[in-house]
Amino acid sequence: MARHLLRSPALPPMVQSLTARAPTWPRGLLTARLDGPWARTAAELGCVSVHVGEPGLDRAGIANIHDAGFLAAAYTVNDVARARALLAAGIDALITDAPADLRDGLADLPGIA
Numbered sequence: 001m002a003r004h005l006l007r008s009p010a011l012p013p014m015v016q017s018l019t020a021r022a023p024t025w026p027r028g029l030l031t032a033r034l035d036g037p038w039a040r041t042a043a044e045l046g047c048v049s050v051h052v053g054e055p056g057l058d059r060a061g062i063a064n065i066h067d068a069g070f071l072a073a074a075y076t077v078n079d080v081a082r083a084r085a086l087l088a089a090g091i092d093a094l095i096t097d098a099p100a101d102l103r104d105g106l107a108d109l110p111g112i113a
Helices: 012-021 038-044 059-067 080-088 099-105
Strands: 028-031 049-053 071-075
Touching (some): 028 038, 028 071, 049 059, 059 071
Parallel strands (some): 028 049, 049 071
16 A cells, blocks of 8 residues: 655644645645535645545535545544445545554455555
8 A cells, every 4th residue: 555645734824834834745625524615725725635524525525526626535434334435435535543443344445455
């Protein structure tokens, strides 16, 4: 499994500060829901991804993120069945408090190691 480092500070001013200090580091916008001007904010901050709280994320939301030109990540996914559903819906990344549980529960899927 490829490992990549991506920074996702909680507030837009923190993303701006990170951009000033480390402009080449990829950044993600962290948002609880896909409401408001999330796409414009992510673009203005130079983000490569949008990270959304998983309870409100579905196939349409993931498609909206992709259509806006960003990778889609879901947080905090600790349930294997929910992880499978999000992966089937096209999510690019899962953020979890239980990496070993997800790794083991998803081991039958390609690219999971």
